[in-house]
Amino acid sequence: MPDLLEGIGVSPGQVAGPVLAMGNPPVLPAVYPVTDVGEEVLHAERALTAVCEDLRARAAFATTATAADVLLAQAELAIDPVLRDAIAARIRRGQDAPHASHDTFAEQRAMFTAAGGFLAERAADLEDIAHRALAALLGSPMPGVPAPGHPFILVADDLSPADTATLDPTMVLAVVTERGGPTSHTAILARALGLPAIVGCRGALTAPDRGLATIDGTTGHMRIGVTETEAAHVQAHAAALRAGLSNDRGPGRTADGHAIDLMVNIGAAADLSAVDLTDVAGVGLFRTEFLFLDRTEEPGLDEQTHAYAEVFAAFPHRTVVVRTLDAGADKPLPFLGLPDEPNPALGLRGLRTSRLRPEILHTQLRAIARAAAGATADVWVMAPMVSTPAEAAGFVQQVHDHGLPTAGVMVEVPAAALRARHLLRTADFLSIGTNDLAQYTMAADRQTGDLADLLDPWQPALLHLLGACAVAAQDAGKSISVCGEAAADPLLAPILVGLGITRLSMSPRALPAVRTALARYTLAQCRRLAERVLEADDPAHARTIAATDVHAL
Amino acid sequence: MPQRTVIIGSSQGLHARPAKLLVEAAARQPVQVLLSIGDGRPVRADSMLSVLSLGAVAGSTVTLHAEDADGAERALEELATLIAADLDAPDPAVPGATDA
Structure with a gap:
């Protein structure tokens, strides 16, 4: 029954x-006597290997690539030879495998915690692996x-x-x-x-x-x-x-059928091999840095043309937004020959590198134009790290001069967001990079883990700037997208749409959840949600508002 | 003992993804390779735990030490190149890794 x-x-x-x-964390069993030390050591090693394999399998199913990276790093910790040797040594001294494992992890965790900073944050990872190792030793289901x-x-x-x-x-x-x-x-x-x-x-x-x-x-x-x-x-x-x-397929739209372009962020044509492109509106962010990495010389015109053409060919009659080289003192490329800077996040990066090396941008635009000429894709070009309308105008002019009709800029600097209206006098579109915009709005370095709360894309100040850009774009009748991490958050997507964003670009893996989330709200509901979230005190409050039942909107 | 000194190229330092790539590469070498920072004690380069515990940040100088045996020079070369490269540079699959 x-x-x-x-x-x-x-x-x-x-x-x-x-x-x-x-799976819940398993409970440490009572101490037991070890009769066969060699077998007990093998038992521990097999358990750690099983944990590693399980984490790797989970990484393959992770819904975001960031989550996958975290899991892969954890998998590496699970088979760490130093940990393995320490556990084996404890077993040889007479401990049983569960206690040897538990005590070794506890010891390492204490060291990490004592070290503070970045290592202290990793202590939680060790605790998680310790739980998993214990589950494997006891034959219980893995936590998670x-x-x-x-x-x-x-x-x-x-x-x-x-x-x-x-x-x-x-x-x-x-x-x-x-x-x-x-x-x-x-x-x-x-x-x-x-x-x-x-x-x-x-x-x-x-x-x-x-x-x-x-x-x-x-x-x-x-x-x-x-x-x-x-x-x-x-x-x-x-x-x-x-x-x-029909939430789980089809183009992005709200519950009342208002179209939202859902696009993907990629770095090269190879990234697309495992991606089903049927319902993808195009590429919202094509990073071109890959071609330039580990190079002592700039890649030639033909090599660049070929690489861009490959991506354009994958999107016949769809939009591909190419971001020009985004490098700088924080992401150094040897051939750029940039000076060392005390504060690279505020230095020569993105479009600013073309002040010193204008010919690199020139060659890249030539290559994009050549590749676009042989493709049916609608090729848009945008510059990273633009701060002023003059910079935007200069870039847009250069792109148009190369015969590329659609030129835009990324909004990553508060100055650009505040002057969105003026940027749009020349720029054909805007694309907001929320990660850098958060960094510069909150004056919080992206490399500093201790400031993660300030970099939260739910910070009302950041959403406020996004909203201002969206209004400016709507008034100008031009396209505005979000291509930072915020676009991949299914909870935030309806709010971005409510603020007036019409395109969201994200990792291909994040797309199904965002599509599903969007289809749950009408455009009017998205707008009411956005209005309320802008009034929130902080990110936690903003999330609580987002949790409002859709029918109450 | 063959050694090589190299400056860390990844902007995150030897953490997360860059550390994972280094540890995997070190485990593939035919010789044991150690890694030290400043006057610190050398630790195993094929141990994620040890590499993380160095707390090596971007731009700091680390020294690779290889066991004196066949393949040592090649191992040093490969690992030094890896450490000098920007390993957390844009990963296509990572939303917002460096973009935006």
Whole structure:
């Protein structure tokens, strides 16, 4: 007989499927005597290797590339030879593998914490790996979101923001937590992704042992131990509903059909090999630095032309926005011959490098124009790190002189944002790089981890500047996009649209979640959301506002 | 013991991605390679933990020490090139890694 569990429905929708629990950190078992030291050492090594492999597998499924990088670095820590040797030494001194592992990780963590700064931040990574190693040693499920390779209903005590870094909306059918309320992180995330969700659902953690379950995110009902027939019935019903919404495919649009161009950020044609481009509006940021890295001389005209043509060919009749070389004292390229600077973030970088080496920009524009001439892609060109209308006008003129009709500038400096209206007298479009704009708006170095809170794209000051640019672009009847990290945040996307942004460009992997989130709001709802968020006191408050139920808008 | 001194090219220093790439490359070498900073004690270059613990920031000078055996010079060459390069330069798959 199926059992009915009741909680608070916080995100509507009905699904059915197998249930998997979020893995909790395992408990250290009692000390046990080791009879075969050699076998115990091997046991520990196998566990660490399994942790490494699991982390690498998770990296492959991570929803953002940043999350993937974090997981890959953690995977490397799990098979660290120094850790491995220290654990083996403890086992040889008579400890059992779980305690040897636990104590070794604890010791390293204490060293990292004592060192402070960057290393102290890594202490949490070590703790996570220690939990995983213990799980592997005990044969318990790995902590974190399961990755079984098939869609499932996720149950957890509660979800933290870190837990959701690898939550894949194409694999997780619904989320049910035992704790949490309507404004919990789980509820916010589920609504952003359009996943049915129930919070405050007592007994949910017993569901994984009971086979299939059905979820109703409106009533807050979870039925566990249902038959395959019942599950199939609910699934068919859900599939029909979903087909009507068609959220998970197609071009980007709001719930009322207002088009938002969803584009991808890339560095070279090779990045596109594994990407399904069907519903991609084009490339919103084509970084050209790759071609220039590790070079003692500037790449020649033919080599550049070829590389650009490759990317243009992948987007017939679609837009490709090329960013000219973005290098400088902070991202040095030997052939630029730039002087050392005490404060590289404020120095010769981006378009400013052309003050010293104008011929490099000239060659690059020639190559882009040649490649564009042989392609059907609509090629736009923009300059990084523009501060004044005069710089914008000079760049736009150069681009037009090369026969390229669409020239824009990136808004990364507050001065540029404040004068967006004037930039648009010559520029054909604007593209906002939120990472650098945050750095310069908050006077917080992007390389300084301790200031991450100031660099949060939810800072109302940053959103305010974005809104001002969007208004200027609307008045000028010109395109405005966001291509920084903010565009990849599914919670922030409706707010950016509400501020007046019409194009979002992100890592290809972030696109499905952003598309799904956008389709949940009408344009009017996006605007009301944006208005409220601009009034927020701080990023946390802004996120709380974003968690408002869509129907209350 | 063959040595090589090199300036770190990555703007993040030897952290995160650059550290991971270095550790992986060091593990592939036929000889044991150590890494030191200033007068500090040399640590294993194939250990993520050890490389991180150096806390090496951008522009600082590190010294590679290779075990005196066949392949030492080549190992030093490869790892020195890697350390000098800008390893956290734009990664196409990373949203906002250096763009924007």
